[in-house]
């Protein structure tokens with residue numbers, strides 16, 4: 322059972338990925354795929370999914386659902402899942418899916434695995450893979466419950482819509498009567514994000530948590546000024562702390578960038594960040610931890626303290642710019 326995210330009555334692209342994930346499951350364990358979509362105005366979106374993927378879709382419409390609220394969402398989904406009793410419930414691992422998936426699982430006594438990025442067979446058991454310890458190791462998990470709720474990492478499973486001649490799946494329309502009791506939607510505040518600076522820059526100096534303090538962002542800014550048309554970007558941790566604006570965030574919930582050079586400073590290399598920088602043509606990573614996952618993405622790996630090392634690169638760039646062109650010792 323794929324739970325399709327829906328915003329303003331439109332189909333979210335993650336639905337395609339969840340159906341692709343469902344098809345992978347189907348290839349390993351026989352079964353049927355059904356999609357469920359819940360919202361204030363989901364009937365058109367439901368027909369689109371049924372057409373696009375040739376799967377049966379249940380559209381649960383309720384007047385109070387024009388904006389996502391976990392309380393009514395969890396209640397409606399719990400009821401539907403208990404009625405259908407699927408083996409697997411597939412949710413997107415987004416801020417919303419991450420919230421409601423464990424809540425639904427707890428209500429129905431289901432197993433729950435969050436942030437899944439792979440499926441494999443292990444000694445006859447179906448195992449779900451997810452990253453642990455900031456991406457340093459991959460864990461394999463299996464469950465023994467009748468129903469398992471899984472939140473699936475975005476950007477992993479290939480989008481394969483049904484080819485055009487396939488007949489559309491049947492759509493079942495339902496109305497949800499439940500109304501939120503303790504929560505209500507108050508409003509949405511737009512962040513006013515403009516990521517054009519980092520998406521257009523040929524060189525990006527990206528900083529992560531390893532930068533240590535907001536004052537040290539100045540190191541990255543100074544290095545960027547030394548490099549032609551360079552911009553400073555960061556990880557979500559750095560943006561959440563307010564050290565950089567959200568218009569500077571690279572990753573699945575930020576911008577996707579494709580510069581000629583990406584200098585990753587004090588970034589662990591979590592998959593959510595890496596997905597936004599995969600288009601970079603050349604990557605230099607600087608990290609004190611030789612096992613940091615970012616080194617798997619890097620062309621040059623430097624095990625160093627960025628606070629010490631960034632000024633050395635800056636100095637070296639300055640000497641090059643001054644035309645000394647002599648061998649530069651950055652030790």
Ligand SMILES: Cc1cc2nc3c(=O)[nH]c(=O)nc-3n(C[C@H](O)[C@H](O)[C@H](O)COP(=O)(O)OP(=O)(O)OC[C@H]3O[C@@H](n4cnc5c(N)ncnc54)[C@H](O)[C@@H]3O)c2cc1C
Nearest residue numbers: 529530531556557572573574575587589594608609626627
């Ligand atoms: C739904 C969802 C969406 C997300 N979206 C994004 C997204 O869009 N973008 C994003 O970036 N993250 C995103 N995240 C968060 C992501 O999972 C990671 O938490 C985040 O990327 C980690 O940021 P970081 O590498 O700066 O911090 P950390 O993981 O804390 O890593 C810091 C690194 O710095 C190194 N270090 C420490 N001190 C130094 C030093 N002095 N010199 C050199 N290295 C040092 C450490 O060894 C470590 O590897 C998302 C998470 C979720 C669940």
